[in-house]
Amino acid sequence: MAARSLPPLNALRAFEAFGRRGRMTLAADELCVTHGAISRQIRQLEDHLGVALTEGPRNRLALTETGLTLAQALTQALDQIEAALPQRAGAGDAALVVSCLPTFAMKWLIPRLPDFVAAHPEIPVRIVESNGPFDFRADGVDLSIRMRLPHAPPSPDADVAPFLKHAVGPVASPGLAAQVHDLESLAKLPRLHTRTFLESWAEWEAAAGLVLPPATVNRQFDHYFYMLEAAAAGLGVALSPFAFVENDLAAGRLVAPLGLVPGQAEVCALTPRGRASRAARRFRDWLVAQGAATPAPPGSQQMVEPGAAKPLTLSRPAL
Template structure:
């Protein structure tokens, strides 16, 4: 059998964590190492490959196009390894399992989880990233978080509790925003898409009341929402991003939204079993309602009603 010619695995792991989080400090926290250690591993990987995977100032480091391609391949590979690795029988109380959209988990849920854990230290929580179908019993899920379009039929065997309105708008790096100040110029710019929500642009155009979506210079599609947002942060083009996903990046200045955000026709909902929901799941659902109600509205949409939260 031919010998594998793989890059250093520790360096790949560090780069994959940086790709998911978009920040060295968050990758370092996940790996329990220093910011400098992650940076050295990524430099080692770039040297081994002979290709630049990151660019920009150290305070706002972003992935190059080659880096984005590699990151998109690494995450599913590591997911497969994690799923295949045998695990010992768990000790202690069974965790509360939350099935959640991957980017929503990364950008909104996980940064808020310490508040739930501080209030309920006796309830361990495990976030299972998924945006597909699920079965509460077979998948051993206590609660699921999904995006639901107004008027859609109920999820089977589930009770849906909307806890946050979906707002969306075009986002980009600050250096692009100076030349993209109106609807037509934003739509004509290089357009970024995600396979998991391919209609993001057409839905946004409908919600702002425009007649049609003008053609773009180019289009580029990514497998996951967070890769599309990282591509926007790398300056590859403009993406339509949900407010809940980009709020932190806007606050840090990585991204800007010159046209603001508009309410969509969807809600983020908490799904619990129609029968047999545990007290812990209902407690977490109530906590989601509180967190959703306390999440600031986009400044441009501050006059919108909070009805239904």
């Protein structure tokens, strides 16, 4: 049998990671090498094959048609190799464990989960509720969903994939929202709070460049989802991230009378650095696609004078 005529396997692996992740930096993080190493491997592969696999400026490289065909074939081939590798006893039946902010899981993730199940019926998914720190190995977590600032220090033990932008603003039932015409009318209504993030109103005011007078009535709830149900019931005005109220706004259960402020924080998928399982990589890539398909939040034109709003920075992701 004739010897196989294949390009260097390291170059193929680097190119497949770039094609799947879409960015040199993400491919480099996954393979625990430098950005320059990925770039050199791809150039080596192009020289070996004598065809262009990428095009565009260096900071926004995209796959050519030939590159896309090769990348898709490589992903399928590597998936088949990974699936054929011997597993530890019982490992094949293990569920993909996803650690997630509870309200985000309830309001954003689980309503979309049937799409992932239909596309990957072979991957059982178990959602575990968590707001705080976690350890991939000790807690048995395959992928974690958390809020992070784009310029937060890199995690030494996690690859971070942002997949959803953040926006936040006041929401209320249609009946109460009809009473909100400006900030003065908003200030007269009961104000709802969640004990997991009592600073939310103050941070929103600072970000939007405004000051509300103290509320005449304040109501507190233990969790975001309790507070949002109270808002839908007409008990007051809540401050909420868009991801938590997207479906309620679309259904008309809640209204954002003053729009939402775009924020700096991003919802991110974290996987073990360089050790993400195939199932975790599939789930992460699915999250990125779902985030890209999420509609934009209501605008904030009514809230402040044009140009006055500043990006909202959350001090901690206790959502």
